[in-house]
Amino acid sequence: MPFIAFxxxxxxVTASQCxxxxxxxxxxxxxxxxxxxxxxxxxxxxxxxxxxxxAPHFYLAKGVRHIGLCDGEPIVAVPPAAAKEPIKTVTKxxxxxxxxxxxxxxxxxxxxxxxxxxxxxxxxxIRKRRLRAGKEYGASCFTTxxxxxxxxxxxxxxxxxxxxxxxxxxxxxxxxxxxxETAESYPLQLFDQKxxxxxxxFGRADYAWRDGSTRIFHxxxxxxxxxxxxxxIRSEPEVQAAAxxxxxxxxxxxxxxxxxxxxxIGEIPRSHVRLxxxxxxxxxxxxxLQWYVYGGLExxxxxxxxxxxxxxxxxxxxxx
Numbered sequence: 001m002p003f004i005a006f007x008x009x010x011x012x013v014t015a016s017q018c019x020x021x022x023x024x025x026x027x028x029x030x031x032x033x034x035x036x037x038x039x040x041x042x043x044x045x046x047x048x049x050x051x052x053x054x055a056p057h058f059y060l061a062k063g064v065r066h067i068g069l070c071d072g073e074p075i076v077a078v079p080p081a082a083a084k085e086p087i088k089t090v091t092k093x094x095x096x097x098x099x100x101x102x103x104x105x106x107x108x109x110x111x112x113x114x115x116x117x118x119x120x121x122x123x124x125x126i127r128k129r130r131l132r133a134g135k136e137y138g139a140s141c142f143t144t145x146x147x148x149x150x151x152x153x154x155x156x157x158x159x160x161x162x163x164x165x166x167x168x169x170x171x172x173x174x175x176x177x178x179x180x181e182t183a184e185s186y187p188l189q190l191f192d193q194k195x196x197x198x199x200x201x202f203g204r205a206d207y208a209w210r211d212g213s214t215r216i217f218h219x220x221x222x223x224x225x226x227x228x229x230x231x232x233i234r235s236e237p238e239v240q241a242a243a244x245x246x247x248x249x250x251x252x253x254x255x256x257x258x259x260x261x262x263x264x265i266g267e268i269p270r271s272h273v274r275l276x277x278x279x280x281x282x283x284x285x286x287x288x289l290q291w292y293v294y295g296g297l298e299x300x301x302x303x304x305x306x307x308x309x310x311x312x313x314x315x316x317x318x319x320x
Contacts, residue, residue, distance in 0.1 A: 001057035002072030003140050004133055005032040005041050012108040015056035016143045019046045020104070023146060024271035024312075032058055036129045037067035038120055052156050053095030055142040068123045073140060074133035095160075096142055097153040097198065100189040101294060104145040104269075104312055147216065148315040150188065151292045154198050157183060190214065190294060205253035205304055206237040209297050217306055218292045219253050221319055224283040230258035231279055233291055233316075253304040255293050255314070272311045288319035 003015045008031040021027040032041035041058040045051055058072070066072055121129070144150060161182055165175035183199035190201055193214065203209065205219040219235035237250030259268075282289060294313035295306045308314055 001055065001140060002034065002041065002059065003057050004035040004072075004074065004137065005058050006035050006038070007032055014105070014137070014143070015043070015046055015058055016098070017105050017145070018043070019050060019056040020144055020146050020149070022047050022050075023148065025269065034058075034066060034070065034072050035133065036072065036121070036126045037070040039064060039066055052152060053097065055096035067120060068126060070126050070130070073130070074137055075127070075130040076134040076139045095153070095156065095186075097157070097186055097188075098142050098144040098149050099187050100141055100143040101147065101150060101191060101313075102143045102145050103191075103310075145312050146315075147292060147294050147313045150216065151218075151315045154183070154202065157186065157198060190216070205235065205293075205297075205306065206250040207304075208248065208251065209299070209304065211298050212296060214294075214296045216292055216294050217253070217297060217304075218290075220288075220290045222255075222289040222291045222316070223286070224279050224289065226280060226283050227258070230256070231276075231283070232256055233279075233289065233293075235291070251299070251304045252302070253306065255291065255295070255306050255308050257308040257311070257314070275311050275314070282318075289316045290319050291316040 005013060005015070007013050007018075007029040009029075012035055013029070018027075018029060028047055029043075032043060033039060034041055039060065042061060044057055044059055045054045046056040050056065060066070060072075158179055161175065161179045164170075165178060170178065180199055184197045186198040188196050188198050188201045190196060193201075201216055203213075203215040203217055205217040209215075220238070222233040222235045225232045225234065233255040235253050237252060281287070292315045293306055293308050295308045297304055297306050299305070
């Protein structure tokens, strides 16, 4: 499925990037064209029609074709060693979920605007663009810069497993195993951390972790404290049975965030402003939060301290 396009402002964007901008800021681009041969595109699963579990992408109207050998996809060079490796069998999955957490990309401006009478790119130019995109983006992959999309995908997966367990009348232990195995079948890369899944990429914030561990940590009943230039979200460990507590004592966990210099000079995204306002309200009202954060963990002063570098990598909701 094509995932790279030019928008009406002559910016090179990906379908995932457009979906992220819509989720975080409500931004909607009206027109798209192929980033290689520049035929007209339409969007699917990006805006109001987006369905959780379906990958955002672009498509051609019925009867429209790409120019020449273009198929709307980058050309990805395969290293000789990789080409000789046996093809791995991939189990058919029920959903399309983000497979990689990335930084929020900056749109790339294109040098020449298309217009009436302008000759479309020739085969040489189309191939050049596809090769460049292959080096930069790699093969088609559902990415996101928002942790929210990954968390909601994980919750969708768990909900589906519960429905399956109910339909098949599975015992609790079998249901929990179904959740684990299903989550393991969905790959998830956290920036440069590869070989993770929707199971192994997540971890409870009150567990004992090796210092420097980087995962998507989560906890409940978080209280917000505003600091000079940032905030702290603190969760006390959940009460466990005495035997479990002796075997693996739970820890207090805290998320620490301090605004960057870019925030101080007016460059903070609207979505970050809104998130900070929500946290301020939660702090003032004493609202408890269930939170998820991507960051590195260090055990200091008997507390699991998680450093949050980017507000895109925090997702929370009011405790139910």
